[in-house]
Amino acid sequence: MATSVQSTSPSSQQSTFRAGLRAGIPVAIGYIPIAIAFGLLAKSFDLPNVITLSMSFFIFAGASQFITVQLLMTGSMYWEIILTTFILNSRHFLMSASLSQRIDTTSRKLLAAIAFGVTDETFSIASTRKEARSGLFVLGLNTIAFLAWNIGTWIGVFLAFGLPGTLQASMGIALYAMFIGLLVPSLTNRPVFVVASFAIVMQAVLHWMITPFFPISDGIRIIIATVVAAGIGAFLFKEGEVS
């Protein structure tokens, strides 16, 4: 399994990268309308175009970009915005940690490039596809997601048109449908089923029983539910590691 990037031929590297691009198509479909909405929202708040575009280019994190625009408009302090973003996105720490054990690539440059594109959506694909042990595959996947996110932002900012209202509302289901499409086939594996069930129960408890009394952000809830569920899984199932 010690196939390093250097030892494979350029043509097979290219096809691995392209396979990653193809695997990212569902992510791109989901990202474009959301990014358009982001561009439109920022525009409606008169945020300078170059700031909106550089947010999608440098930050590349959907939820926190929306929240940042909203916080800016309500006149929040910069440190509050930075802290909120950090808390919201710290869940990617868990995802990168999980990816680090999956990816064969050892090139630090490639790993640093891959890290930039770790989102909920790209991670979900990267960790459920067998080919995703290759760093180039993940890079291709992240690249198409990044392009879709930025193209969508440009459309929102400069063309200032979105999808018709009803279709836009229906697109909201897109990324969730993708998550469902990625999770459901794995549920035949009993440990996976148990872990996913615990995560859902945890989320329900946090969302309906704790948050009303003690507000917890979405990012923190996802982290708590994930850590508890994966922890229970690691405790219950000693053998037969899921792949």
Next chain:
Amino acid sequence: MMSLFLLVLGLALVTYLPRLVPLLWLKELALPAYMKRFLSFIPYAVLASLIFPGVLSSTTTTTSALFGGVVATMLALLRVNLVVVVIGAVFGVYAFQTLF
């Protein structure tokens, strides 16, 4: 304007660091077996946590969102291509909202 741009760079930094640090440094550590099992369960725990309860508020009404979720689940059970699952759910919600 300049201060806004510095804010964007600050946000970029606090977003990139949690993505980067584990990928660069956990790779070289020899993790104990339970840690490896824990990390191998992360994707499924994350997926479930992302789906629920977020999916319920993903469209304008909870019922249409629920309908979209059911369509996606059924398509996923049929093991169709992921793009079909995504587009099928979007049109399911669209049809639901147009009809009801």
